[in-house]
Structures are given as structure tokens and as C-alpha cells.
Amino acid sequence: MKIKIILLIVTCVISATGWAQKGTDVYVDKDGIMRWGKTREEVRAFGVNYTAPFAFAYRTAQQQGIDLKKAIDDDVYHFARLGFDLYRVHVWDCEISDSVGNLLNNEHLELFDYMLKKMKDRGMKFMITPIAYWQNGWPAPDQKTPGFSFKYGKGDCLTNEGAIRAQENYLYQFLNHVNPHTGLAYKNDPDIIAFEVSNEPHHGEPAPKVTAFIKRMVTAMKKTGSKKPVFYNISHSIHLADAYFDAGIQGGTFQWYPTGLGSNHELGGNLLPNVDNYIIPFAANPGFKKIAKLVYEFDAADVGRSYIYPAMARSFRTAGMQIATQFAYDPTYMADVNTEYGTHYMNLVYTPQKALSLKIAGEVFRHVPLYKSYGRYPANATFGDFSVSYEQDLAQMVTPTKFYYTNNTRTTPPAVDKLEEIAGWGNSPVVQYNGTGAYFLDRVAPGVWRLEVLPDAVWIDDPFSKASPSKKMAVVHARAWPVNIQLPDLKDGYTVQGMNAGNAFSAVAAGTSFTVTPGTYLLTRKGATTGDLNVRLHHNIGLREFAAPGTSVKQSYVLHKPMASATEGGALAVEATVVTATVPDAVELSVYGKHWKPEVIRMEAGSGYTYRATIAASFLQAGTLRYYITVRTAGKAVTYPGAIPRGATDWDFYGTPYTVPVLPAKSPVYLFTASDESKLSRNWTPGTSLMPLAEPGRVELVVPIKKLFEVDPENRQGKEVHDYSMRYHFTGQVTGRQSDMTNATRIVFRGRTGDATPLPVQIALILRDGSAYGATVSVDVRTGDYSLALADLKPVSVVTLPRPYPSFLPYYFIPSSVSKFSLEQAETLQISIGPGITGAGLESSHTLVVESVRLE
Template sequence: MRCITIIICFIALSLQAKELVYQDKEGIIRWTNNKERVAVFGANYCLPSACDYRAAAYVDGNRDDMIAEDLDHFKRMGWNGLRLCFWGDWQNTDREGNLIDNDHLRLFDKLIEEASKREIYMLLSPIVTYNSQWPEMNDTTNTGIMKYVGKADLILDPATKNAERNYINQLLNHRNRFTGRKIKDEPNILFVEIINEPSQFPDMPDEMTDYINGMVDEIKSTGCEKLLFYNVSQNWKVAPIVAASKVDGGTYAWYPGGLTSFRAIPGNPLLCVDRYEQLMDPAMKGKSKIVYEFDATQSLGGLQTAAMIREFVRGGCQFIAMFSYDMLRTAPKNLGWDVQYTNMVYTPRKAVASMIGAEMMKRWKPGQPNEYYPKNNKFGDFRISYDEDLVLLNSTDSYYHSGDAKDKPKNISELRHIAGVGTSPMIEYSGNGIYFLDRSADGFSWTLDLFPDILALDDPFHPSAYKDVSIADARKHVMNVRLPGIEVSDTIYAGKYTVDANGFKRIADHPQQDLYSSYKGWPTHGADSRYPDRWKYNDWYTQIQPTEETSNLITVLNACDGLKMIDYTRNFESPECRVRLIRTLDGMNNAYELKTPDLTENPEWRTAADVTFQTYCGDKLWNRKGSVPKYIKIWAKGLNGTDKALVNFMDKNGRAFGSAFNLTNSMQEITIDVSSVSTFPAVVLPQDWPGVCSYYYPQSKNVSGKPDWDNIELVQVSLRGNLYPDGQKHDKGIIVEKIILEY
């Protein structure tokens, strides 16, 4: 009997694994086994709960298999991190916080098992706060705490706090049905974030401290020894409260493109991501920092992704998770999260850029200086180029490129890993799918992992369960490989190959080869069945042709285009900005109306005394390169006696030139001589969340020289407080029909 007891105790101790990381006295997270600094990169993965759970059903997916194939892609990209958001506060508790065992919890267990098998390390966020039924909002199966209370109650209401503590206790003591371990003892869960994006109360420090410390005490009462974190970036003013609490560190987010455009955002995404100064807040000294969410929202190229990771590393962040990874089976529709879109196969450029970001965490050091764009395009083994649409890692052992690259490898004989899209000095390939080449141990052959072309059908940032936004197409392409001892060429398609001096040898299909079937043409998706290798051309008569009288005029802003491509300043700790599309009485023409009740400086504002709207115009000016306009013509009028406004043009490097112009209370054509424009700061639009970026582009300040009309990308219209005398800054407004450049 005593022998049996000893065996049981031994098994229990083996399941209660030692923590893999610890925090040193400076707040640096280190691996327990070798004391080295932790650097973990990956993504949020949400299949067990909420909209991703439902999306899997929309494509008839087997959720267990989907978890496995998606995490295989994590490993293929070199990602070793995953944030596990679990909507237990909505879908796995009752009102008192008792844990409910259902399919969400089973998949939670499964995800932990599959991640652990692949040595992927996790941040657990067990209280999400946002409704699990978004975006459909037509499901009534929610049972949890949040069904009955408001978000603020989680922090302030005693009964709700007791329910949360009950829930977190039971969740951490829940035994994973696949690993046999309690959640608190799962070694690959390194961190627990107490709550996702809570309501913050910087003016109620005692109440916040009571909540944070109460949750910490409850977690530790279970025997859990994970490092514990609390959100800072929802409101920077809570940093001293978080720092003084019992948690080990703070969590941060960043969405430079905002979350509300619901369309691809054109223009240079590198101009506003040089600084995340809040990471340097001395109040958090000695505390660890992790990034629970970030993304280059409404963007596919990956340039901004890499630049953001560089700044996170500079700020000392040791766990960085993109939001969110789109499951392979739902990625053709981007069903997960509308303004985010990341998948290894379906967003190949962004995938390679994120791989390079993961390498930045290992190869770039905290505190490294980061200059402002464009001086920071080259750093260490890395290069980022807007003109080339390229993120590049060129090191002794690795060459990763998110697009066509011309840089010679540093030491081609020492190369071990290549990943890319398009062509490089070693690989010539006309397809647009992602590929990987890994050198064998003997050095004489390489393994090629080639994925299909991706055909874009629609803007992916306004998705629907009823349409595809992208299609994978395993069409054949010629690939030329030039590596030491190897110079071969063949026509190949998606799959796995060995490549050596004798050529290409196909060794396997992908497990998901059925998804990558050869493109036959889908007329309902806009393809022309007569030409399977290209999309149907736009008929010439649908394109507006300039007449001789209008050939010297380019319309850069036109209210007839509607609001879809209009960005404007946000109403949050700022002047109130009202933008709408109207019909003018004096001409029955479409027009943009911009209004604000007050532009008097306010110390409570995060922003300047300014309201602005803009549109991208680079696509309208490309055929005017080499020409300089003579006049800017604006059709506009003032409201409520507003007698001035500002028009501003910004180029791809952030240099801005414009002019203040006079208004009357009637619609008129206003002509500005281009030779008279001067420099004005340009507004960063869309504005980021949670307010990391400056209000004005840094590159648009202290500008010299003349406008670069060959590379103008944005036109902005502003009502700016310094245009008006004191006492006359109220009820400002402007109506604009169109803006034209005359050449």
C-alpha cells in the first residue's frame, strides 16, 4: 500500500511541472534552464471560443484537425508563441463563476496539448470581456458572468469579483483531459493575463488595486506560479497603479491603422511606427512587458508589422502576439476578425514579414536606438523598403524576403534557411505563394516547401461568410535555383521537393493539398472562363476618358466618391469631429461636411486643436510624374462664419505642403497658386489605437525644400485652431465638393 502511495505521489509531482521561466530582479524574464533572456513571438489563436469557433462550422471544418494544421504552420514559420484568449466569462461559466465543461473547454484543452507538443509557449487570457457572439449577435447560448453584468462591474462590483475569482480558481484547477495536468501546472503556459482590456479607473486607485491584488491572490492560492500580467495600454494613466500592484508586469497593444476603416489602407505605413514611448514609462521600471495584441490592420504587405516589432523589441517586450491568426480553412473568407488578416498561405507577404519579426526578437536587442523613417530602413541584418514593398532578413545563416529582393546574400556558402515570396539572387520564381528552403545536414541538398499562388478576389477587410476574398491556386510555375553546387530549373507546383544538383524531386503533397486545387475559373468570383490565367479585363468604355478640355485637370478629392475612402480624426479625448456626406442646396451636388463645436486648446485632449479628413490620391497622380501642377482648385464654403481652412498634400516620405485658404458662406471656386504653398504638419490618419502615435507625422515637421509632386499620396482638409483668433474658435465648419489640380 505504501508503495502505491509513493507511485501516486511521484506521478502527481511529474504532472506538476517546474515553471519554464522566471523574472529576475530587473524585471527581465529568463528561461529557468539556462538563464537566457526569453524572446517569444506568435499570434492570438481563438478557435476554441467565440466567432472563430462558429467560423469553423461555417466551412464544415473539423476543429481538432484545424488546430493541428494551424499550429503546424506556426512551427513552419518559426513562431514559438500563442496567446490563448478564452471566452470563459461568456461561454464557460454560470452567473456565480462555476466552470461549465462543454466543447469550448474541450477545445481549450486540445489547443494546449497541441501547442505543448510543438514547443509553443502560451499567454492565457481567461476573461475576455467582449461579447462572444460578435459579429453575428444572433446566438443566445451565452451562460457566463458577462451575460448578467457590465464591463465596469468586473472591477468594481463585489459579487461579480467573487464570481471571477471562483471562475479563475476552477479553471486553473481544471485537469486537461488530454495532458492529464491541471491548467495551473501546464508548463508551456508561461503567463496569465488577469483580464483582457478591462475598464480602467485611474482616478480610483484603491478599487483597481483591490481588484488586481484580489485576482492575484486567488490565482496564487491554487498553487499557480505563472507570471501574472495586467493591461496598461487601455489607459496609460493606470501604469503607476499596475506597477504598485502584485502583478509581474504590464500588457500592451498597438493598431497603427486603427480598427474601423473596413478596407485596405493605401499609402506608406512606415511613417507613424517609429516610436512607442509609453513602453519607456519609468513607472513600469522593474516590471516585465508583453504585447498581447498588435497588427498592421487593413494591410497585407507586412512592412508595418516588421517595423512595429522592431519598436516592441527596443521597448523591452519579451512576448509578442499578433492579432489574430486566421485558420487555414476559414482564411479564404477572412472569417475570423474583419480588419485583421494573417495566414501563412493566404497572406504570404505578411507571413514572411512576421517570420522576420520573430527573428528580430532573437537578433535585435532592447534599447537599440531607432531613428525616424527613412533613416531607420536598414538596421543590423534587416532592411525595410516601402518603394520595394520588401522586408528582408539577410544574415549569415538565413535569407527571408517578403517580396522580390536583389540584395546578395552575406555568405551564400553558409546559408541554411531561405523563405520568401517572389525572386531573389538564389531563387527565380514567378508565383506569389510563400516558399521555404532548408539545407540538409550533409549540405548537398535542400528541402523545398512550396505553397500555392493566392488570387485576390475582393478587399479582405469587409468579409462575409457568403463569399471568398482569396483563392489558393496550385498552378505550375518555373523555378530556377542557384545555390552552391546547385543550378537547376523545373516547372513545379505546390508541394514538397528535394532540390540538389540533379534537379527537383517531388516527395509529398501538402496535407491540405485539396484546398490548393488547380484554378479552373469561377465565373461567380469574377473570373473569365475563357482565360483561366487572368482576370477579366475592365471594358474600355467603363473607364472615364479625359477630353481635350479636361486633360490638364486631375480630381484628387470628389464627394461623388462617397465616404468609403475617407479617413477623419477620432472623437476620443480630442475636439469633436463630425464628418458626413451631404447634398448642397445651392447646386444639389454631393459634398463633404466637416464640423467641430470647439477648437479651443484643452489640456485633457490627447490631440491637437484640429479636425481633419483625408483621402488617398496617389493612384490618381501616377501618370503625372515629371509634371508640377500650377493651381489647386477647391470648391468649398464655410459654415457658421468660418472664414478659413487648410488644404495639405503629403508625399510618401511624410513631407507635407499646403495652404490656408479663405471661405465665404456661399459655395465658390477657390484657386491657390502652387508656387505659394508652404509647409504644414500633416495629421496621422487613420488614428491608431490605443493612442501611441503622435497626432502629426514627425516627418511633416521642420520640412524644407519644395513639394515632391511625383510622390504625393494624401490630400487633407483641416479646421485647425491656430487659424482663428482667440474667442472665435467655436462652431467651425466647412463644406467641400471637390479638389482639383490643374497642370
């Protein structure tokens, strides 16, 4: 009897744990939650996509003579440093298969296997997508490759019988492939926790055919004996949701590009409204509730700031996502030019603040409960142990043992004496450091800490502008900086010992400070015992490990953009980023006033490579302000703009100065002119043109709109929204005009319509917290000024621009509350066609011609 009871219990356990007892470490329970087979705990994992073994990244390494295995070692070390515990990639099947789906054991596959082994050594797990459907060219032209995807293309791969058979063959061989570096077939590797069939299939066939196709793919994978969950992309063609759920998959994959893709410039303004909520239209579908959910790709594309990723992670957790991987981490050997995916930019060395933000986002996945909601922005800017601030460009995680921050912060950890890990950039109550690289502090033992400092990173161009291997976006500098570490566990006079290869630095801190260069160091309190120096930290990090490129500053850089305009009678602050191989002896501002000879003002060094000076009000008279910036180093002078090898006051100096138009007080403040069109966030429409006007320097933007609403083929049941909106972040245009802006009473739209009758146009100002105030003007067929009193503006809806992808995500942002209107808080202009239009006008075409928008 006892034996029968035991057998019954065992049978129940096997039934309850599903996948777990059938040879895999992960299973999906009846509620659609992935769980670890041994503990039944919820799977929570976070990481990146990374493409070094394939395509353009591989070719770039070959062209540069890079040892790819060494490069992979270094980047995987940085993954560990950032706390990533999962890796995903769509494998370039076109490079490792032939036209009938046979797996090719070539260098691409061997490098991939090597990389997986190195990630396993760091404790990382994997979700692999065997089929990409991508060719291998981007961003360069495609090459001829042997695979089935190259032969058939994505469309035919989904419908052509020969292509389908090739995919079945390939999937079967891929899962059976034995990694020579681990001795494990992919189907048996416990660290590969799931497979996604293919990358973004975009089905257009009837539902039964879609279901049949997916079933064939799933069957080919299960035929290998694999019991791992199989996922399929369900965020495209969402009208086919039931077809996906009926196909035998255990999970669905999603992506999120909340700021669109390919703006070709860094986006400004508060973009937290764009990531406030990840709403899935079919979330109530019974089939959806039974499958697991993960995010195979996400990024805030073209966003250079560090505040946004933890907010995205929070929204993912609220939506039920258990795994998320950013797309895509730039291999360090090519991150200085950002050529692989120019709209994305992620690397610990070259984008340190963004990388730390991603580290914090990973902690959000590990700490925020699944489906937990924190309400709407701005009320949800603080959630649990986390906070995000657009105004400070700051993301933070603060717990008794961990303190992570992406920018200067005044936050004091609740228990400094209990801290175990610190990761940061800039200054905090615990660490003061003016370098521009990331740093990490890890407690090794009582009174013993490991410090790692990465080299300074400086963006010398907009990294989201048009990329080229010949165009550097960023440089790194191994410059020495003072660091002040205030930890009760170290106290005054701790010893400092260099640890990484070639680092023989040894010193005693002066109080709590010393001068540091990039590397790893052991900090030891007086009387403390260092212990075993071969000890491994979290993610298998060794005390002596370090990976970073050397200094790449081969010339001087002065990065400065003069203000668009200024108001007479007010002082003007001038700021520049000055990067030189050695610290400059002096940086000077040479300003031309009433006399032919300029007045020289010494610029003072700020944090990092920033220099500042103030031009007195006496120089700001109506007209044109002219000035130069001169950098003096080792007796030599170089003057900008133009890098002229002379001082601005030398008799033989030549050059063209920086200029700022100085306008009389109470002059209009232009928020937007048509010449700024390239930085206007909007959906492009056919026929858009920038037309010159007869008056030199003036242009108008012609925007034809075929329909205010068109059915989205990716979301055919989506709600009808009759609206076409454009957004422009104008902070850079008005910085020198604050007094005139504050005193403005009206907002004026100048333009016309191409319609036969007047066109209602909503003009709105978006505040820093995402609140928006606007009103509608009736724009006639003749060019004219159309004015609104600022006092008459009312709260209006904010359109999430650039439009996010997937396109089923909300069109409008709904804040937790609307703040009081303040012109000082306004930073973004929104122009909308749709509000105020009724009847047949909603279905008609429209044309809006914009010349400018100004305050007066």
C-alpha cells in the same frame, strides 16, 4: 565552514533568480525584464492570437462540417512554418464557465487543451488571458452563454461583488485545470510562461478601488500555488497607472493598432510613419520600470501590403517589449471570406506576403536588442539585418544563413553558400518563381534541401470591405509554375522527389529549373546522400508535412479597375488580373477608336496572374475611351465587364464597356471630390453628411467639429492638440494624369465654411517618404475656389491617420529629415482645421464643407 559557504551561495542564487527557483521557468528581475529561469537569458517571443476553439470560428467550423482538430493541426503546422514561438488568446470565459465562475469541462475547453498540446509539440510557449469579457457573437449576433461575463457584462464584472467573486472562483479553477492531453495543470505547465488577468478591462473607478480589484484577481491566481508572472492591461485608462503598479502584478500588457480599426477598405499610402515609434507616456514611472512588458494584440489593420510588420516589431523592441502577438490569425477554413475580424487579415495560404512579413517581425524580436533605438523614419528603414520599403512593398531579413523576403527583391545574400533557410514570395537572385504563394527552402544536409510551395493566392475583392460568409475575398489555385533555384549546394541537374502524401512527382532539374505544383519536395545534388527521411527540422517540422486547401477557382475572374481619367495624347497602360481554372489561350483588349469595330490588342502575361497591354496615344482623344477585356480558353470566349459569354468582336455581343474620361491637356487634376468620402481617413464627427448639389453628380461633404480638442477618457493627462485632420490617398485618382500633374503650379480647395467668419484651413501634400508640404487658405462662408501656389508650400506636420490605438500614441509624425518637395512624389492629401486658428477659435466649434481639391 565549507558547508556554510555552500549554503550561503545557494541562498543567494535562490534570491537572485526569484521566480525561477520556485517552480516556474520564467521570472521577472529587478529591472522589469522577464528571464528564463535556467539560463537567465532575456525572454523574447513572438506569435499570434488564434481562436478556432471558441466563438464565431468554432461555430463556422460546425456549420461547414470541419474537423476542428484536423484544422488546428494544419494551422499550427503553419505557425511552425512561420517560426512563431508563442501563442496568446483571451479565452472566451463566457463559453467555459457558469454564472458563478465554475469551470465547464466542455468541447471548447477540450479543443483548447488539444490545441495547446499541438503547439507544445512545435516548441511554442503561451501567455494566456483567462477572461475575455467578450460575448461569443462577433461578427454575428451574440448567443446566450452560461458564463459570468454574459450575466454581468464587462462594466459590472469590474464593480459588482457577485461578479468579482465569480471571477475569483473561475481564475482559481482555471489555473488548477489539468489539460488531459498533457497531464499538466495550467499552473504547472512550464510552457505557459505568464497569465494576463483579463482582456482590456477599461476601469473608470477611483484608483483605490481599481487596485483592490486587481489584488483580488492576483490573489485568486496565486492561491493556486502558481509562481508564474501575472500581467495586467495598463494601456487603457493610463491615468490609473499607479493603481496598476500597486496591485502586485509582475507585468503590464499593451496593444497597438497604428492604422485604426474598421476602415472598411484597404488603406493606401505610406504607413511607416504610423509605426515609427511606440511612445509610452508613463515610461519614466518608477513602478513601470520594475514590471515586464508585452504586447497582447497588434496589427496594421486594413493594410494589405507586406512592408509594415518588421517596423512595428522594431518599435516594440525600442519600447521595451519582450513578447508580441498579432491579432488575429484567420483559421484557414474561413480565411477565404475573412469573416471573423474583417479589419484584420492574416493567413499563410491566403495572405502569403503579409504572413512572411510577420515571420520576419518575429526574427526582429529575436535579434534586435531590448530598448535599442534606430532613430526616425525614413533613416531607420534599414536596421541590423532587416529592411523595409514602402516603395517596393518589401520587407527583408538577410543574414549569412537566413534569407527572408516578402516581395520581388534584387538583394543578394552575403554568403549564398552558407544559407540554411530561405522563405520568400516572388523573385530573388536565389529563387525565381512567378506563382503567388509563399515558398520555403530548408537545408537538410549537405546537398539536400526541402522545398515547400504553397498554392497561389489571389484576392478577388477588397478583403477589408464588408464581409459575409457568402462573399469570397480570395481564392487559391494549385497551378504549376517553373521554379529556378540557384544554390551552390545544389548545382545543375539535382533530383526532385515529391514528399507529401499523394505527391509522386519525380524529376531531374533542367539545369537549375523544374516545374512545381504546391507540395513538399526533396532536392538532392548529384552524389549527395539524403539520409534519414524521418529527421525533424526546426520547430519540429517533418520532411513530408504539408497543409493547404485545394484549388478553389470554380469560375473565371477578371479583376480590373479603369483609370479615373486620362490625358489626351498619351499612351495608356492597362493591367488586369485574370484567374481561370486553366491557363488562358489568350487575353485580349478590344478598344474602340474612330471606327464602330474595336481594335484588338493582345495582352501579355506578366508575373502571376497579371496581364498588360498599352493603348496607343491615337486612341486617347478628348472624350470617353471605351474597351473590353476578353479571355479565350479552350475555344470559348468570355468578355468583361459582365462576364459575357462571347467575344467583344462577335456580331451578337452585348455588354457595357470599361470607360475612361479622356481630358484635354492642361485640364485640372482632381485629387479629391466629396463623392470619395468613404475612403477618407478621419475621426468621424456627429452630424457629418454628404449633401447633393443642384448640379447632377456633384456633392459636398459637411464636416461639423464640436471641439478641436477634447479630453481623451483613456488618456486624461494627454497633451492638448487643437487639430482636426482628414487624409485621402489619391494615387488611384491621378495615375492617368501624370503629365498634367507634373505641370501643375497651384492647388485649389473648393468649398466653404459654416462658421460666421472665415476659417483657416491647411491644405498639405504628403510625399511617399512621409514628408509633407502645405499652407493655409482662409475659407469663406460662400462656396468658392481657394488657391495656393505650389511654390509657396512649406514643410508642415503629418498627422498619424487613421488615428492609432492606444490613443496616447503620438498625434504627429516627426521624420528624421524632410525631403525636397516634388509633385511626382506626392500621393496623399491632408486637410487640417487648427493650424492658423488662435485665441477663442481654438475652443470654438467649426464646420468645414468640402467639395473638391484639385491641381491646375
